[in-house]
Amino acid sequence: MSLLKKSASSIDVDNLVTSNDMGGRQSSGIQLKIILFFAFSWASFQIWIASPFPYMMDSDLFRWNSNQARSIHLAFAIFLVFLSFPFNSKSPLKKVPLIDWLLAITASLSALYYLIEYDNIATRVGAPIVQDIVIACIGIPLLFEAARRSLGITLPLIAAVFLAYNFFGNYMPEMIAHKGFGLQEVVNHQWITTEGVFGIALGVSTDFVFLFVLFGSLLDKAGAGNYFIKLAFSCLGHFRGGPAKAAVVASGLTGLISGSSIANVVTTGTFTIPMMKKVGFSSEKAGAVEVAASVNGQIMPPVMGAAAFLMVEYVGISYLDVIKHAFLPALISYIGLVYIVHLEALKANMQGLPRTVREGSPLTQITGFLFGFLILCFISAAVYYGLGWIKQILGDHSIYAITTLVILAFIGLLYSGCKLPKLSDDIDQDLGTLPPPGEIFRSGIYYLLPVVVLVWCLMIERLSPGLSAFWAAVLTMFIIVTKPILETLFRDDTSLPIFTGLQNLIDGMVSGARNMASISIATATAGVIVGVVSQTSVGAVLADVVEVLSFGNITLMLLLVAVLCMILGMGLPTTANYIVVSSLMANVIVEVGASNGLVVPLIAVHLFVFYFGLMADVTPPVGLASFAAAAVSGGKPIQTGVIAFKYALRTAVLPFLFIFNPDLLLINVTFLQGVFIFVIATLAMLIFTAATQGYFFDRCKLWERALLLLIAFSIFRPDFWVNQMVEPHRYMALSEYLEEDAQISIGTPLRIHVEEDNYSGGKDASIHMLIAREKGLAKDIIEGSGLNLYQSDTVIEVDSVDIGSDAYEAGFEAFQVLTGIDVANKQPSSVFVYLPCMALITLIALIQVRRKKLTP
Known part of the structure; x- marks a missing residue:
């Protein structure tokens, strides 16, 4: 210690x-x-x-x-x-x-x-x-x-x-x-x-961001930050490299309510970095793990460093859609980071913290877990249907009954928590002697109530993000003020300070406001850049420059944009970072991609530039989060940044994958398809991580790393190999296609080829994509998207586009000529790619396990 x-x-x-x-x-x-x-x-x-x-x-x-x-x-x-x-x-x-x-x-x-x-x-x-x-x-x-x-x-x-x-x-x-x-x-x-x-x-900073930053500050003053850290250590601390795994989880939980990767590094790193060093991590590796985890916190919904609310305005979709699309890549990236830590621990033969002795057999513990899960499901169902009945019976007055129930739930959970030992918030506490996870979870479960209220208001009540954060913040204020008084009563301990709640509330509000000052200045200053982009043609100019430098190659274009985003994001806080890179680079991908046959959903484009803008917090020589972690760990800043960048490669590969495979963003997929995508993508991420770390079941030889990378790529993008066998689309003249009276299903993407005159007197060709909002004939869906067409015997021309329509958002303009459409071909199943990959993974695993047994 x-x-x-x-x-x-x-x-x-x-x-x-x-x-x-x-x-x-x-x-x-x-x-x-x-x-x-x-x-x-x-x-x-x-x-x-x-x-x-x-x-x-x-x-x-x-x-x-x-x-x-x-x-x-x-x-x-x-x-x-x-x-x-x-x-x-x-x-x-x-x-x-x-x-x-x-x-x-x-x-x-x-x-x-x-x-x-x-x-x-x-x-x-x-x-x-x-x-x-x-x-x-x-x-x-x-x-x-x-x-x-x-x-x-x-x-x-x-x-x-x-x-x-x-x-x-x-x-x-x-x-x-x-x-x-x-x-x-x-x-x-x-x-x-x-x-x-x-x-x-x-405007987004005013309406949404402030309330979420304030909510996070208040929740931290209430003690939730300490609770998350202790819970993570208790659950994971005894595993190999356990403190590092706990650091990843704790930073992820803190990142849910944090708007700054640097603040996340400093606050959670104070607990986690010394404990990582204690079990064998070097100063640089301990700092790098914390950096990678904290920066990942900025891509984790619901706050995403305030970028989630900006995406609502810039992309033109609902807040819930932003959360749905951003969740899976963030979760997969965190799973990859936990696996990196596990591999580092295996390579160095690290041990975890001393495990707390738990009563009962493994079967008893599993049964208890399942029983607790069933109880949670029952409570969730009772709350969902019970509140629905209350609203039906009481109507506009139901808010008073619901508020009373929430307060009673807080009092009951706090009373239950007070029957257990008080969770220390001492930074010098030996985290290796923490109580079992179940005991810690029950001791502070009431901290989850504001988060539940926030999610409930967003997901069930469909309130605005600002109003949802308001109700969550109000509940947190109530908890801060009443918790010391109720604890004194429930623990029957007159030595507890009972009048600190009001001071903690004031401190939390002041802290939240002072934290927001620099974020607000960042959004206002970045607004100048947005204003220049909207007043001049600089966005189109950047698209032309990137297209020239990339020679029309899609992959090279994405690499150039990624590098530019990292350069533009250097030294910027998360919010300003996203504003700058999205204003300058998102349109580049849309325009250059459309002119070269790559048409992707706008949310995928914005997440792409957001991810690489955040990489600037990691990447030397300006990686501010790496410098902050080095200050806590006592390691070398540049070396910490280099190792953190290596750890962050798993995050860097994700944007390329969901550009080419938007299914990772859960766009137009069913629940079962989403589960399958999650399992397959997680497997691919673990294999990619093993390849980049050079360790699977044993240290990898060069050919094994190369083969693992190929397998990871194939699982992530099975369509690449399938497309080599059968082209995904065939071109058909639009007039001919419309004559066939083809029926279109809901969610089907229509890739429409467009021609328009350019300034040099020639023709520019591009592709725009419409998503079918309902089932029907292709002609009805195209016209229902907001396109008003003029059709002659040989030409289909856009007469006008309804402002704010799907066609308007997709980039259609008046006087464009619609020349053709890409019709989907029937392709082989992706199973023909997955099966060989699974066989190769098994083969490599058997070879490494055998080699490890033979190694003295």
Whole structure:
């Protein structure tokens, strides 16, 4: 246990977290009280606008629409950043200098200008006055300075370059040139409308992200973070390399509610990294495991580092669809990381932590588990149908009955937990002597109630993400305040502090708001880049550049986009990272892919760029998460990053796979198909992991690694080999196809070939995909998608496209000519690929097992 104590004492983790998320300044006295007051006020404001209460009032005094709320949101964020983050390392840390007070007030007033002049701005859209221009010329540079202080130079520098491109496009090389825009046009687009700074990104931060970050902060203050870590260690700590496996699970659970991979590394790594070193991991490998697990937390629903809510707006699908599509790849990636840890433990012959003695035979434990599972199923069914009956009987008044039931459930679960020993939150506790998992699970099961409420509101009640997070946060607040009082009563221990709940609530709200300040600044600054993309043709230009460099090769194009995403994501927090890479690179895949025969769902494209943007947190030399892990582990940062990148290869391969095989995203698949896809994809991931780690049942020879990689590829993409035998599609003229009156099933993709005139007088060919929303004739489905067609004897031309329709989202435009359609061919079953793969896996396993037995 000395190792853990040494690590904990040698690193001031609180300062590390604070300097990363809340700024390095440590004010005191009246200045600190002002900062805390505004942070608490900001959290209160966000809770108020997310609640249903403003709509119950007759007055509009405390009611703001989404655009107005963005202005207040940014004003709070920029005010806190200037007070919390010093100008540079030489600036005073114990007090806020006068210049920072002036900058904070000026910047927040500039942000509030959009609110103050909201009605007047609406009457002069596109024609800003001198006052508008002056405020924007003050606000944008101050926003960039706030971003530099809180996020580093990378994001504001990129935004400044794009802004310069906006002004001086007419001086650029011919390939990327545009007409250029004047100050009045840029100001109007970036600061006065909702196309730039106050655009979708800041709107998502205001409406959704803040509530989820606050929910995570409150849940952590309630003690859920410590509970997740202890539960993970108790379940997995005794296995080979157990602390590392527990670190993966704990980071995954923490990542569910976290918006920052770096914060995840620092907070969970404080517990997990020393314990990994204790069982034999080197400092660099322990840090790398924590980095890989924490970055993976950003791809795990429901929060995904706030990117999930942005995808809703950018992709145009529901939040539940985003969660459904993102879940399977994230889960498979985590399973792969656990297997990496297992292989590392096997290679080094590591042992786990001392196993807690459990009463009862294995059969008794299995029976107890199954009995508990059946009880859980019964309770779930009772809750589902019981609440349905309550809503039918009580109608609008059912909210009071449901609230009472939830509170009673919390009290009952807390009472049950208080019958067990109190779970210590001491960082120096020997995690190898934890109680059995069942005991830990029961001692803090009430922590899962807010998560259950969140999921219930999202999945069953189909409430908005913001309102769902509001109800979950309200329940968490109630738990924080009442838990100390109820514990004192149930444990009959007067020594317990009973009045700490209110202070913990205030701390949680303040912490959540201060954590959000840099995220909000990131979304506002990234909004400048989005504004430039929407005002200029830079997106199409990037597509042309990538197509030229890739020579039209799909795989090379995806590799180029992946590298560009990693470069663009360097030094950026998760939210800004996704905004930048999706704004610049998603359209590249769509356009270049369509012109070369690759048509994939838009959600697959956005997840692709999101995954590779996050890889920048791992990849040296700028991998910030790797530097944070090295600070905790005492290892070398670059070496930690290199090992973490090697571990992250399993995550890097997934985006390529779901681009070519969207079934991994559970798109248009049944439940049984989804289960089969999960099993097959998990098997392929484990084989790929074994190949990259060079260890299966024994150390792999070179030919075994190559064969394992081939097997993994074949299982992931059986269609590649099937397509070599029979082409997946055959081309048919659209007019001929429509004459056949073909019946189309629901969910069938229609790959339609399109031609349109280009600027050089030639023709550009591309493919656009429509998904059949209902069963019917092909002609009816095509026209029902929003395409209004003009058909002559030889030509089918798009006359117009309904705004917001499926055809509009698929990229169809007026005056395009629909030339043909890809008709699916009947292909052999994928079983003909899986069977040889299984035989080869068995053969390699037998060879390695035999070799291991013969090795002395």
